[in-house]
Amino acid sequence: MIKDKVFSGARLGFIGVGNMGGALVRAARKNTPSTSICVANRSPEKARALANEIPCRVKSNAEIAAWADYIVLGVKPRMMGDLLAEIGPELSARKDRFVLVSMAAGLSVADIREMAGGGYPVIRIMPNTPCSIGEGMVLYTRGPGVTEEEERAFLEAMAGAGRFSPIPEGLMDAGSAVAGCGPAFVDLFIEALADGGVACGLPRAQAMEFAAQMIAGSARLLLESGRHPGELKDAVCSPGGSTIQGVRKLEEAGFRGTVMNAVIAACEKNGKLK
Ligand SMILES: NC(=O)c1ccc[n+]([C@@H]2O[C@H](COP(=O)([O-])OP(=O)(O)OC[C@H]3O[C@@H](n4cnc5c(N)ncnc54)[C@H](OP(=O)(O)O)[C@@H]3O)[C@@H](O)[C@H]2O)c1
CATH class of the missing domain: 3.40.50.720 (NAD(P)-binding Rossmann-like Domain)
Structure with a gap:
């Protein structure tokens, strides 16, 4: 060679x-x-x-x-x-x-x-x-x-x-679960956000656009500012406001634990794909 x-x-x-x-x-x-x-x-x-x-x-x-x-x-x-x-x-x-x-x-x-x-x-x-x-x-x-x-x-x-x-x-299975499988998880989230918007009266196309651009913008803000997601979340949650009520509902339903479990399940499956 x-x-x-x-x-x-x-x-x-x-x-x-x-x-x-x-x-x-x-x-x-x-x-x-x-x-x-x-x-x-x-x-x-x-x-x-x-x-x-x-x-x-x-x-x-x-x-x-x-x-x-x-x-x-x-x-x-x-x-x-x-x-x-x-x-x-x-x-x-x-x-x-x-x-x-x-x-x-x-x-x-x-x-x-x-x-x-x-x-x-x-x-x-x-x-x-x-x-x-x-x-x-x-x-x-x-x-x-x-x-x-x-x-x-x-x-x-x-x-x-x-x-x-x-x-x-050694970290490829874990990284793949987040970065490789993650788009499917985010797509589910976008669809659910849009469904919620439709339930509240938004036209479907607008609900989808609002949800998708919001996700893209939020991700870019986090990457470009280097700020912690908890800090960015706090900045949206005014005391006594509406966002914190939505956060309460997500936490009641185990949102973060469910997302963690999705990543862990995908990582475990990655290790068994061969
Ligand atoms: N999709 C994802 O999000 C993603 C993410 C990360 C990694 N990957 C990896 O990317 C790879 C491809 O996945 P994919 O989703 O792109 O699958 P895919 O759409 O099915 O593409 C595989 C392609 O390989 C061709 N092929 C199969 N055997 C071949 C051979 N002997 N010679 C030449 N071409 C052959 C297939 O041809 P035909 O048209 O004849 O079927 C097909 O076009 C996988 O190893 C997967 O693990 C995928």
Whole structure:
């Protein structure tokens, strides 16, 4: 393997471009020339449609395995073993350096290396659906043998997906439960807020818009101010006012304990996905 390859202008190959793989291709395009991006998918029409949109080239799994600096694996965890066995010959034939990138929930860096069979460098990422609009939270672990330069170049290429945060692999299940599963929990909350608004007479579309923008704005305020959520909550709760009455109802129903339990259940399931 060539050790000192410069990765600026990295070639990105995506195998499996469904919901998440497709979102990451769109994000990659923001910082990467289309000539440096290739996609492959089991049902070729999905790859062709995405390639037309980006635009970029469609290749076979084997061609991507032989070509890309970063081979981004976007298949479901249960399909990973078969895929890595399929592209194994191309990977082992390579004389240059490459990095495997896995987004599969529940599969460790060691699992991917074992399935791929070559002790290859692996970056494990855990993206979420807001990556599709550049507002993602992507957790990642740099596996053994991935250089700092390769990590830096990957982060640069993928910066259009949103915010990236390194995390020890032992915390990946917990981080995934918050950042990866969290959008579904928040969507439930938004829907419930809107339902409440409708019950009080708001038109459905407005109720949804008010709830969603309120969540987006509240999250941004917290991130940008660095203030504790309890402090921000207190600022809304006037003494004797209406907000504290809503807070009382949520607390009576065990809102915070229920949300904690949802995260814990998702984390436990993450640990059993393999
Ligand atoms: N969705 C999320 O919120 C989320 C969050 C974090 C991580 N992830 C991870 O992202 C990965 C993909 O999830 P997803 O929700 O995007 O699933 P998905 O929409 O089903 O996408 C998987 C894609 O892989 C393709 N595929 C399957 N086997 C293949 C093969 N051998 N060669 C090439 N392509 C193949 C499928 O093609 P077909 O069109 O033929 O089915 C499909 O387009 C999973 O590992 C998941 O754990 C997802």
